[in-house]
Amino acid sequence: QVQLQESGPGLVKPSETLSLTCSVSPDSIRSQYVTWIRQSPGKGLEVIGYIHNSGSTYYNPSLKSRALILLDMSKNRLSLHLKSVTAADTAVYYCAGGAGNFDPWGQGTLVTVSS
Amino acid sequence: EIVLDQSPATLSLSPGERATLSCRASQSVDTFLAWYQQKAGQAPRLLIYDASNRATGIPARFSGSGSGTDFTLTISGLEAEDSAVYYCQQRRNWLTFGGGTKVEI
Numbered sequence: 001q002v003q004l005q006e007s008g009p010g011l012v013k014p015s016e017t018l019s020l021t022c023s024v025s026p027d028s029i030r031s032q033y034v035t036w037i038r039q040s041p042g043k044g045l046e047v048i049g050y051i052h053n054s055g056s057t058y059y060n061p062s063l064k065s066r067a068l069i070l071l072d073m074s075k076n077r078l079s080l081h082l083k084s085v086t087a088a089d090t091a092v093y094y095c096a097g098g099a100g101n102f103d104p105w106g107q108g109t110l111v112t113v114s115s
Numbered sequence: 116e117i118v119l120d121q122s123p124a125t126l127s128l129s130p131g132e133r134a135t136l137s138c139r140a141s142q143s144v145d146t147f148l149a150w151y152q153q154k155a156g157q158a159p160r161l162l163i164y165d166a167s168n169r170a171t172g173i174p175a176r177f178s179g180s181g182s183g184t185d186f187t188l189t190i191s192g193l194e195a196e197d198s199a200v201y202y203c204q205q206r207r208n209w210l211t212f213g214g215g216t217k218v219e220i
Contacts, residue, residue: 035210045159045202045212060209094158100206101149103170105158 004034004095004106012089012113018082022095022106025076033099036069036080039108040091050099051078058099085113117141119203119213127219134190136216138203143183147207150179150188153215154199162201163188195220 008020022034035050049059051069059067068081082089090113096102118141128134138148146166151159161170163179166186176191190197198220203213 044214045204047210047212096158100147100210101161101164101170102151102159102204103161105160108158 002032002097002104004097004104006093006095006106006109008093008109008111010110010112012085012111013115014086014113015084018080018085018089018111018113020080020093020109020111021077022079023077032097034078035096035099035102036067037094037096037102037105038089038091039094040088042088043091046091048080048082048093052099087113089113117144117205117208117211119205119211121201121203121213121216123216124214125217125219128193130193130195130220132193134188134193134197134218136188136190136201136218138181138186138188138213140184140186140205140207142208144205144207146182147205148179148181148186149204149206150177151202151204152197152199153202159202190218193218193220 012018036048051057071078092108094108096105120139122137150163153159167179200215
């Protein structure tokens with residue numbers, strides 16, 4: 001079964017860009033979508049957006065174009081970039097397989113936005 | 116945005132009992148509803164998709180039902196390992212999650 005693992009800095013300063021990577025193993029992501037989801041005490045579980053192996057992306061309108069998801073198929077990984085972060089973006093960030101039902105999930109990575 | 120309201124917020128039961136969790140949508144989601152289990156310190160895990168289909172490897176004691184705006188997750192014969200927070204999620208109109216129900220055993 002495909003496994004996913006998130007990585008990236010655990011601390012980001014306000015107004016800067018949050019950048020995370022999701023590595024997919026053991027096979028490539030040629031056959032599925034991958035979605036970024038975050039979880040915070042205040043907002044619960046929130047879908048950020050997802051990407052298809054064609055490179056097509058779909059984003060949560062509430063993020064007001066701050067999010068960008070990119071795909072690097074040669075390295076079996078994708079990235080999330082969230083610009084102009086505030087304390088409200090503090091959350092555990094997950095990548096998950098699929099774009100409607102999410103399975104499997106990575107273990108998640110905590111990102112704190114603070115100066 | 117479709118809002119999912121889960122009730123109760125917390126459910127305290129004994130091993131062997133049956134748990135009935137509710138998820139109500141602010142508008143119809145047909146049967147495009149999934150359920151997830153999240154244990155402490157772990158990522159969520161898909162239990163049920165399309166309202167009533169168990170995901171791979173999910174025990175038969177987990178079952179889902181409903182359509183339109185009202186859905187139920189039933190856990191029959193509760194086991195200690197079922198202690199977790201359970202979330203519903205819809206994919207009818209974008210993708211949103213409910214606030215969760217905590218099951219204590």
